[in-house]
Amino acid sequence: MIFRFTLLLAICSAVYAYTVRYPHERPGVPVSERWQKLTAKGQPLAPWAGPWACVLDKKNGLIWEVKTDNESIHDGYWSYSWFDGRAGQANLGDCYFESERCDTLDLIRRANQEAQCGVSNWRLPSAEELQSLLYYQGKTGDALIDKGFFPHTKHGDYWSGQAQQPLTSSFRHLGYGALAVNFGTGETLALPYRNAAFVRLVSQLD
Amino acid sequence: MSIYKGNLFWVLLHLGAIVIVVINLLTGLRIASVSRPLWQSISAILPQGLIHPLHFTSGILLIVLVIGYIGWRLLTRGQRPKPVKPQALNFHRLVIRSGYLIFFGAMLSGLLAYFSLAPALVVAVHYYCALGIICYLLLHGGGYFVHYGMAAIKRILWPSRQLSPVSLGLLLLTFLLAGLGLQLSGKAAHVLLVAKVPLSQLIHIDGKADEAVWRQAETVDVLTQGGANFDNGQTRIRVQVVENGIEAFFHISWDDPTKSLKHLPLLKTQSGWQVEQQGFYNFDETRYYEDKLAVMVSNQCQAGGAGTVHLGPKPLADKPANWHGKGYHYSQDGAIRDLWHWKAVRTNNMILADDNYIGPPDKVRPGSRRYSAGYLQDGKESGAYVMNWRWYKPDVITPKRLPKSPELLTPYQQDNSDGLSWVIPWFDYQPYQAEHDNYPVGTRMPSVMYRSNRFEGDRADVRAFARWHQGRWSLELSRKLDTGSEYDVPLRHGVCLWVSAFDQSQVAHTRHALPIQLEFSGA
Numbered sequence A: 001m002i003f004r005f006t007l008l009l010a011i012c013s014a015v016y017a018y019t020v021r022y023p024h025e026r027p028g029v030p031v032s033e034r035w036q037k038l039t040a041k042g043q044p045l046a047p048w049a050g051p052w053a054c055v056l057d058k059k060n061g062l063i064w065e066v067k068t069d070n071e072s073i074h075d076g077y078w079s080y081s082w083f084d085g086r087a088g089q090a091n092l093g094d095c096y097f098e099s100e101r102c103d104t105l106d107l108i109r110r111a112n113q114e115a116q117c118g119v120s121n122w123r124l125p126s127a128e129e130l131q132s133l134l135y136y137q138g139k140t141g142d143a144l145i146d147k148g149f150f151p152h153t154k155h156g157d158y159w160s161g162q163a164q165q166p167l168t169s170s171f172r173h174l175g176y177g178a179l180a181v182n183f184g185t186g187e188t189l190a191l192p193y194r195n196a197a198f199v200r201l202v203s204q205l206d
Numbered sequence B: 001m002s003i004y005k006g007n008l009f010w011v012l013l014h015l016g017a018i019v020i021v022v023i024n025l026l027t028g029l030r031i032a033s034v035s036r037p038l039w040q041s042i043s044a045i046l047p048q049g050l051i052h053p054l055h056f057t058s059g060i061l062l063i064v065l066v067i068g069y070i071g072w073r074l075l076t077r078g079q080r081p082k083p084v085k086p087q088a089l090n091f092h093r094l095v096i097r098s099g100y101l102i103f104f105g106a107m108l109s110g111l112l113a114y115f116s117l118a119p120a121l122v123v124a125v126h127y128y129c130a131l132g133i134i135c136y137l138l139l140h141g142g143g144y145f146v147h148y149g150m151a152a153i154k155r156i157l158w159p160s161r162q163l164s165p166v167s168l169g170l171l172l173l174t175f176l177l178a179g180l181g182l183q184l185s186g187k188a189a190h191v192l193l194v195a196k197v198p199l200s201q202l203i204h205i206d207g208k209a210d211e212a213v214w215r216q217a218e219t220v221d222v223l224t225q226g227g228a229n230f231d232n233g234q235t236r237i238r239v240q241v242v243e244n245g246i247e248a249f250f251h252i253s254w255d256d257p258t259k260s261l262k263h264l265p266l267l268k269t270q271s272g273w274q275v276e277q278q279g280f281y282n283f284d285e286t287r288y289y290e291d292k293l294a295v296m297v298s299n300q301c302q303a304g305g306a307g308t309v310h311l312g313p314k315p316l317a318d319k320p321a322n323w324h325g326k327g328y329h330y331s332q333d334g335a336i337r338d339l340w341h342w343k344a345v346r347t348n349n350m351i352l353a354d355d356n357y358i359g360p361p362d363k364v365r366p367g368s369r370r371y372s373a374g375y376l377q378d379g380k381e382s383g384a385y386v387m388n389w390r391w392y393k394p395d396v397i398t399p400k401r402l403p404k405s406p407e408l409l410t411p412y413q414q415d416n417s418d419g420l421s422w423v424i425p426w427f428d429y430q431p432y433q434a435e436h437d438n439y440p441v442g443t444r445m446p447s448v449m450y451r452s453n454r455f456e457g458d459r460a461d462v463r464a465f466a467r468w469h470q471g472r473w474s475l476e477l478s479r480k481l482d483t484g485s486e487y488d489v490p491l492r493h494g495v496c497l498w499v500s501a502f503d504q505s506q507v508a509h510t511r512h513a514l515p516i517q518l519e520f521s522g523a
């Protein structure tokens, strides 16, 4: 009887030891093969951590600007007309950080002054570079981009640096414009320079 | 051991009871771990996933077994040898007698809880009976084993006698009864009659519910349980629904002694602004949170949340574990369940409810810390509400905006601030600048801002407004019967609802087992 009692006790202790040995699982850190968050100082960050100011595209060797909703120059609400100092139309977009209205050159100039993530050669991306951000497995209703890395992206047009594009259909009479990629529809279209569209700057990794 | 225990009927019943009681116990303890984190420490031996249907099914089977056993005892009374002198109450008999009481308690309280009729005391009885059953299994099973050794095990596994016709009949009857019980339980619901009102009848979504239709509409009343902060975790939710052929109107009211609007307020400390929180970092805040109410609408009517409640830290092998260890909502059948989420600060001031849904588990998204499985937002992320911090950290945060003048914060420094709106008026505030941040330590500031006025698109389908008056929230809500969106469930005859109230808590809501099934009077 004592032997059986000891056996019973041993079984109970074994079950208890098992539960102690295997406490319940905690979430692990999922990794992204392509994206790497960077702090405003350019330091790499864990996939969940924040705040982050830029995202490194490990596949294409690019650093992307990250949009915010904090009314800084990176606020995702601000829009810009296309202007490079010579071609295009200045000051036809909406932002609060310029005394006049805004164009793409304003953002580039301010971003280079600020040198976030250690980058001071920001530029407009090519249409192809922008298209490489399109992402169709997002949550319902999300803009077509990986929002975990690129929050505050609008369902709207984002300027590329490719100007001198002949305009078509209803814009034809305006002659030429620049290519923009729409993150609501995934389409790439030439838009008149005077249009107010969004901007996400990019820079080549040296 | 009495001699008739080798009977095949008894052996089958006893084996069935062992299996069912163990299932009931393990599923029950997993359910308990939702409100009693203590049980998470034995998570390794508790089942994960769709636990409620299993618990209810095995509960019903247990009741059937007990009825079968009582029938068998009564019918075979004559065949049992009469003891010459009354038997002494030995250890085993004492344990078994106590067992009768404990099992009766567990079953009765379980049934009452199943029909949402159990006051807090009865819910507690259910829990303590389960603890009693753990002791019972040790003393009864362990006791026999220690006393008789392998002979006891052989006795419960090895029938020694033929099955008598009476036993055979009873066995069949028990099976039949089990089938019937499961059939009936599959249909059980709180039925709510939805009256049709003329289109000309205006119903204002203002939380007052003073229109005549509400005096005539039928009411379903469910005692929901298991929520944080409510008295004993319980609140009685009353639901009325009417429709006019185009839209449905809901009046939902529930007891909540405290009106909670302090939603993760910001507090100035020595080191800077801090988000006041107690469990927000693990996505389980139960103190600095607004009151909320959720309504789930589903074409599937399985008890325990329409098959969407998957308990445990990691119910999906190939998906991340959750932070609080409680579980996830998702559906396994590919269909979606509509989920409206009214929030006393974030949505009430916009006269809206968040329109979400529960669908199949989402893919893992490396960029976000919180994996929410099948609980997803319907549509556009738009202006709507934003929180007044640039990036959430448990220690210090930087606000996005500060008031243009410090007086704007004066009202929030009083103890009784429930009359305030707790929403930051965008244009009375300005972008944060360290030079302007001269607020004294101890200053409290609201943290919910509306950047644009309303949700757009799919997320704005549900209009909702509630008032709190004398310990009760009264919520009016309306939605089109059929929005045409693939992320909404049309409201029609036979559709099922579940309602859950939140008392200043982020996820710890009350719940009920059986659905509220809508019966359209026109149908």
Ligand code: HEM
Residues within 6 Å of the ligand: B021, B024, B025, B027, B028, B029, B031, B032, B033, B035, B036, B055, B056, B058, B059, B060, B062, B063, B106, B107, B109, B110, B111, B113, B114, B115, B123, B124, B126, B127, B129, B130, B133, B226, B511, B513
């Ligand atoms: C051996 C029998 C049973 C055991 C050991 C058992 C155990 C438990 C336990 C431990 C809980 C969690 C209680 C808490 O956290 O306060 C629970 C919940 C519950 N049980 Fe049972 N139970 C049994 C039988 C039944 C029966 C027969 C029914 C009725 C069909 C039932 C219906 C329920 C319900 C409705 C809940 C609440 C579910 C929830 O909170 O989400 N149980 N049970």
